Amino acid sequence: MRSIWALAGKDLTVTRRSPTFLAITVLVPLIFVGLYALLVQVSATSPVAIAQEGTGPHSQRMVQVLRDMSSVDGEFFEIRTTDPDEARRMFDDGEIGAVLTIPADFDQRVEAGRPVAVPLQVFNINSDGTKNFQLRAEHAVRQFAADGGGSLATVKETSAFSEDMRITVYLGTGLLMFAILYASMVNTGTLVAREWEERTAKPLVLSPVGNAPFVLGKWLAAAVQTVVSMVGVLLGLAWLLDYPVSSLGWNSLLAMIVLFAYGAGFGALIGVALRKSLPMIPICVVLAVTHFFVSGYESYLRGFAHGGAVEGLWQATHWAPMGLLTDQMRFEVSGLKTVSLDWSAMGWTLAAAATLTTLAVVRMRRALSFSQGQ
Amino acid sequence: MNSVSTTPLPPATLKDAAVEVKGVNVVFHRRGSEPYQAVTNLSFTIPQGTVFCLLGPNGSGKTTTINVLNGLLRPTGGDVRVSGLDPTRDRRELLRRIALVPQETALYNELTGAENLEFHAKYYGVAPREVRDRIAHVLELVGLTDRATHRTGTYSGGMQRRLALARALLTDPEVLFLDEPTLGVDVQSRQAIWERIEQLADEGKTVLLTTNYMEEADALGREVHIIDHGATVAHGTQAELKAMVQGSRVVLEFAAPERADRARAVLDAVSPTTVPSEGSLSIAVPRGVETVAFLRQVLDEINAVGGVTGFRFSEPSLQDVFLHFTGRALRD
Known part of the structure; x- marks a missing residue:
């Protein structure tokens, strides 16, 4: 046990005095979180203007409907102005993506029960954004009709879960999984690789205490470093994505520990195979991003799964236990009590971690027995 | 190259032998290339309390031989005993009795000299109550007490070599393997290291050092074994070897x-x-x-x-x- 503490203590002292790689394990996930934070805001809210030419009570109510439309992720429209001239100027200048015009005869036509058109002018450079404007405008018209006792049909929705999950929670938890995997891979991998890179591995392997303290000591140091990394990432998630960090509980903690073990096993294997720190950074980014899309952000992959290899890959995500662990965290953070601990997913992930670690130890022995003079 | 002269092998077994190597062969098999014979029929015996030099050029098989002796490498053929133990079968017990100063110093540059030694002592299981005294002792032995609190990244090559020697002495080994202990070291530090090595032999420790410096073998080797291309070229005391020429x-x-x-x-x-x-x-x-x-x-x-x-x-x-x-x- 003293050997394990000694190795972990040594590694943490070295990292404290040379913290570059630890900083990278915080920075890379934070960059992802920051980028997604920007994209989520753009996706949730659309800046528009209303050219309110009608001034009667129905026109006012229509504007109010447009203002009130929202989901758990935020308001549908960010209405910049209702002044017709200002609205058209903003559209012409590219400051907004669409203008909804409430015509001057809107009130008279509604009063008379005559059809009325609400023109939607869209800067349709992006079909996804255009679709958002169209759907939300149609939704507003239906909502207006329903509020006014109109005869338009309304959609009756049934949901898988009792509450909608905010996109920031869904995405943020996927990013959290990405961050844990990335940090544990890089932290463990660089701690292992640096022993070869700096040619200090031989005295460690020639210790009479055997291999176990080496593996466990590296894991302990990597675990401490990953906790430090995760504190930074969680702060970033809370600040940039309004992620409800305080809702993370025991289920999430268990999932994170298991994900750490998996990432650490992967990192140890890559570290001992490469025996160089720097190439680990991009390799771990690729691996963690792949896990993110396959297991942490499955709905994104589902959007492309219309046959071919992508559909096969999407089907495979249902078998990846890391995805189930991410859901375990997701449900807890969302306050959904319907889903509890997934022991099977944790067991399979731990089995994968044990396999990766065993391969790393085998590889380590081989690396030292033929050492080109080291 | 001229034909290699074969000289009579040393006695098969010495009663007080610290290291016995008999007919050892090491062949490396690597995918996609021909097998490489790194060591060929190597035999020597090192009596306890002596300094034994394994002399040869770069790539002659010196480090491979040390890897066989400390159990990192299983020989393809032959028999090896270190302190009476088989390095492959009794590896754990053997590692308690030997110490290695590798070719590279294997020090952590971000740690101080004392921290490097403390880590090594704890990792190697030195009793907690003895750690401090042992560190002080070995630092004094290699003349680095004054620099103990400085990071080893600031040490000269010679100081790093001395600290690596101190680290090996922390566990009070019976047999020391020094792999090119003065490689890249200035003359002054080299002399200091040589003095320490002689002192160790005087204290009854067995030292096997590899070198490609003739003057090092001349200064230290009570017995010298010259190898080239993994095979014995000549061996004996310095006087015996020189008498051959x-x-x-x-x-x-x-x-x-x-x-x-x-x-x-x-x-x-x-x-x-x-x-x-x-x-x-x-x-x-x-x-x-x-x-x-x-x-x-x-x-x-x-x-x-x-x-x-x-x-x-x-x-x-x-x-x-x-x-x-x-x-x-x-x-x-």
Whole structure:
């Protein structure tokens, strides 16, 4: 046990005095979180203007409907102005993506029960954004009709879960999984690789205490470093994505520990195979991003799964236990009590971690027995 | 290369042997390439409390031999005993009795000298109550007490070597393997390390050191085993080895190194030469020749080159021994 503490203590002292790689394990996930934070805001809210030419009570109510439309992720429209001239100027200048015009005869036509058109002018450079404007405008018209006792049909929705999950929670938890995997891979991998890179591995392997303290000591140091990394990432998630960090509980903690073990096993294997720190950074980014899309952000992959290899890959995500662990965290953070601990997913992930670690130890022995003079 | 002379192997077993190596072979098999024989039929015995030099050029199999002795590498054939133990079967017990100073110092540059030693002591299981005293003792032994609180990244090459030696001594080993312990070290530090090694042998420890420095083997090796291409070239005490190279050498001093180079080009046709130092040339007087006639021939040859400022006879060195058995200088 003293050997394990000694190795972990040594590694943490070295990292404290040379913290570059630890900083990278915080920075890379934070960059992802920051980028997604920007994209989520753009996706949730659309800046528009209303050219309110009608001034009667129905026109006012229509504007109010447009203002009130929202989901758990935020308001549908960010209405910049209702002044017709200002609205058209903003559209012409590219400051907004669409203008909804409430015509001057809107009130008279509604009063008379005559059809009325609400023109939607869209800067349709992006079909996804255009679709958002169209759907939300149609939704507003239906909502207006329903509020006014109109005869338009309304959609009756049934949901898988009792509450909608905010996109920031869904995405943020996927990013959290990405961050844990990335940090544990890089932290463990660089701690292992640096022993070869700096040619200090031989005295460690020639210790009479055997291999176990080496593996466990590296894991302990990597675990401490990953906790430090995760504190930074969680702060970033809370600040940039309004992620409800305080809702993370025991289920999430268990999932994170298991994900750490998996990432650490992967990192140890890559570290001992490469025996160089720097190439680990991009390799771990690729691996963690792949896990993110396959297991942490499955709905994104589902959007492309219309046959071919992508559909096969999407089907495979249902078998990846890391995805189930991410859901375990997701449900807890969302306050959904319907889903509890997934022991099977944790067991399979731990089995994968044990396999990766065993391969790393085998590889380590081989690396030292033929050492080109080291 | 000349044909390698085979010399009688040392006694098969010594009662007080610390290391016994009998007929060891090491063959590396790598995918996509021919098997590589790194060590061929290597045999030697090291009595307890002696300094034993394994001398050979780079790539001659010295480090591979050490890896076999400390159990990192299983030999393809042959038998090995270190402190009476089989390095493969009794590895854990063996590692309690030996210590290694690897070719690279294997120190953590971000840690201080004392922190490096403390980590090593704890990792190797030195009793907690002894750690502090042992560290103080070995630091004093290698003369680094004053620099103990400095990071080893700021140490000179010589200081790092001394600290690596101190680290090996923390566990009070019976047998020490020093893999090129003075590689890249300045003359002053080298002398300090040599003194420590001699002191260790005087205290009863067995030291096996590998080197490709002739002067190191000359200074330390009570027994020297010369290997090349993984095979034994010659072995014995220094006196025995030098006696194998009968005859003397003539050392010529030149006014300028260029003159020495030109003379070497001419004299190599007469007898193999070596360069003991810049601006000088050493030429072997072959056995069985008439010395006066040989000297006359040498003087005639260099007469055209000119610039000779000194002339003396010298006794054979280990360099000459190596040259004698392999037909080339150690660093060729």
